[in-house]
Amino acid sequence: xxxxxxxxxxxxxxxxxxxxxxxxxxxxxxxxxxxxxxxxxxxxxxxxxxxxxxxxxxxxxxxxxxxxxxxxxxxxxxxxxxxxxxxxxxxxxxxxxxxxxxxxxxxxxxxxxxxxxxxxxxxxxxxxxxxxxxxxxxxxxxxxxxxxxxxxxxxxxxxxxxxx
Amino acid sequence: xxxxxxxxxxxxxxxxxxxxxxxxxxxxxxxxxxxxxxxxxxxxxxxxxxxxxxxxxxxxxxxxxxxxxxxxxxxxxxxxxxxxxxxxxxxxxxxxxxxxxxxxxxxxxxxxxxxxxxxxxxxxxxxxxxxxxxxxxxxxxxxxxxxxxxxxxxxxxxxxxxxxxxxxxxxxxxxxxxxxxxxxxxxxxxxxxxxxxxxxxxxx
Numbered sequence: 001x002x003x004x005x006x007x008x009x010x011x012x013x014x015x016x017x018x019x020x021x022x023x024x025x026x027x028x029x030x031x032x033x034x035x036x037x038x039x040x041x042x043x044x045x046x047x048x049x050x051x052x053x054x055x056x057x058x059x060x061x062x063x064x065x066x067x068x069x070x071x072x073x074x075x076x077x078x079x080x081x082x083x084x085x086x087x088x089x090x091x092x093x094x095x096x097x098x099x100x101x102x103x104x105x106x107x108x109x110x111x112x113x114x115x116x117x118x119x120x121x122x123x124x125x126x127x128x129x130x131x132x133x134x135x136x137x138x139x140x141x142x143x144x145x146x147x148x149x150x151x152x153x154x155x156x157x158x159x160x161x162x163x164x
Numbered sequence: 165x166x167x168x169x170x171x172x173x174x175x176x177x178x179x180x181x182x183x184x185x186x187x188x189x190x191x192x193x194x195x196x197x198x199x200x201x202x203x204x205x206x207x208x209x210x211x212x213x214x215x216x217x218x219x220x221x222x223x224x225x226x227x228x229x230x231x232x233x234x235x236x237x238x239x240x241x242x243x244x245x246x247x248x249x250x251x252x253x254x255x256x257x258x259x260x261x262x263x264x265x266x267x268x269x270x271x272x273x274x275x276x277x278x279x280x281x282x283x284x285x286x287x288x289x290x291x292x293x294x295x296x297x298x299x300x301x302x303x304x305x306x307x308x309x310x311x312x313x314x315x316x317x318x319x320x321x322x323x324x325x326x327x328x329x330x331x332x333x334x335x336x337x338x339x340x341x342x343x344x345x346x347x348x349x350x351x352x353x354x355x356x357x358x359x360x361x362x363x364x365x366x367x368x
Contacts, residue, residue: 037302044304054305089296093246093313095253096263101310104302137348141366158351160362162334163344 018074019081019116021123024067026055032108033069033080040106064088066127067104070116082107084120088131100128100136121151227283228290228325230332233276235264240280241317242289249315273297275336276313279325291316293329297340309337309345330360 024033029051037043046054058065070082084105088098102124107117128136139159140148233242238260246252255263267274279291293314297307311333316326337345349357354364 034301041302043302046301046305050305051301054299054301057299087298089310089312090263090266091313092243092255092260092263093250093252096255096259101298103298104300139346139348157348158354158364158367159346159348160354160357161344161346161365162360162362164338164342 018072019070019114019119020073021068021070021120024055024069024083026052028069028080031071031078031080033083036080036083036106036108037104039109040104061087063127063131064090066124068120068123070111070120080108081111082116082120084117084124086124086128086136088128088133094134098131098133100125100131100133102128102136102138105138117147118150121148125151227281228279228323228328229282230277230279230329233264233278233292235261237278237289240287240289242278242292245289245292245315245317246313248318249313270296272336272340275333277329277332279316279320279329289317290320291325291329293326293333295333295337295345297337297342303343307340307342309334309340309342311345311347314347327356327359330357334360334362 029046029048034043034046034051058067065085065087067083067085069080071078071080082105085103087101087103089101090096090098102121105117105121125136136153137156138148138153145155238255238257243252243255243260267276274294274296276292276294278289280287280289291314294312296310296312298310300306300308311330314326314330334345345362347357347362
């Protein structure tokens, strides 16, 4: 899993013996991916074709949009245990620099406390660094500050939001 | 003209939603209101549903025009303006053009607005702001608008240019079907962005 491995972008897998981390694939729709997201925030069901459509849109961004998932490859019924997303924003700032945004990190309630979320976030940060981003940012509740501090994040400012 | 009635912003008359003169923005002072709403609309079509909007939208308040970034803005101080926000080393024309093309390829998923005084002798970008649209699986495949890189030239501050741009970006995000718009800022800017209808939901 050397962070400079050419394979890491294509078909990265990491195992700690019981958990494998890899990129989201179409079939993950059948492995509880949407139900997992609903543990984070409102996530109505997506039909297979709706999921496929969104999947294709994001896949078109290539390495600018990476969704990682964790699963137990030895489980009888395959199920996504955790996920996290990174998208790369290109700017004019910093001489045309790039910023990594981490989003939608969630670990299945039954699989928490094992470091899966941290594992995914660290991998996403590594991918952003490899992509040449000058920073990675994410938004979270104040209670999660200590959690993300474990991945090297420091608090910087507040998020403002408007919902429609 | 056929459009003059459409964009006649008499108080009390329901105005079409264009992100500027909606009722929610009525907290503006009379002077500011004049800046934003008294412009001669017969010059531009401003309906947010206008098909031209995405292509060549211009808004004027008489002295400031807001439009999308164009390649030539590299020669109008765009990079120097950004450096007032954060570290922004010079970009050669071809570096600028390369980044411009990459972002333009995202179409309406990446919008950079700029403000300039069309009557100025030497054209210069006075303010800018950016919106990019992130597509999610959440919310049934929803979209989130992210506002970034908002900066107003030091000599042009205090005239509402930044708010004007941010409000327009929020409107664009709404039109694009985003379920929310978010941005990050220092705590000191909370009151500023509150004027655009944004809230610090975690520290209310």
